[in-house]
Amino acid sequence: MNRRFVFDVSGIIAAILCVVIVGFLGRGLKGGYIFYMFSFLISGSLIYFAVKDFSFKKEKIQDTFLSELVLLSEEDTVVKTWNILGKNSLVIGKKNSEEDIDIDLSDTYFSGTVSDVHAILNYVDGSWYIEDMQSKNGTQIKGFLEDKLYNIKxxxxxxxxxxxxxxxxxxxxxx
Known part of the structure; x- marks a missing residue:
């Protein structure tokens, strides 16, 4: 079990116990209002951090949830789509009799610039990585909002x- 999950659950249980104890015993103690405030402050902060961590993890999962690879035309319209959901490794290249190619670019307009085994996409620890396989024309990446191409060597x-x-x-x- 995840240590962070155990910590969050035990914090929520401790907060609930604090509220219950204050409800039964707090009225009989001198300075009961200070005890009330202290208990609610602790329980509120524990619940806040547990909920905050959960929503952060949810956003992180949604941000890295990539399910398809698309071939774009020069006008940035979708020409072809490949589903990559549930895959761990994909070979990009041109189909031939010797290699199994997952992303086949042999029927594209620029197929002459694609090596038989050009690059590999790997899914590791929740992220996709690309590796050039010593192709003749190289592999480059460009961020969505960036202007610069980065060569992968x-x-x-x-x-x-x-x-x-x-x-x-x-x-x-x-x-």
């Missing part, structure tokens, strides 16, 4: 929602 580069991927001269977008 060694290692993997992390992708985020709406990033553009250039496989040779083919423009893809992860959504």
């Amino acid at each position: 060694d290692g993997q580069s992390k992708l985020t929602r709406k990033d553009y991927i250039f496989i040779g001269l083919n423009k893809l977008q992860i959504r």
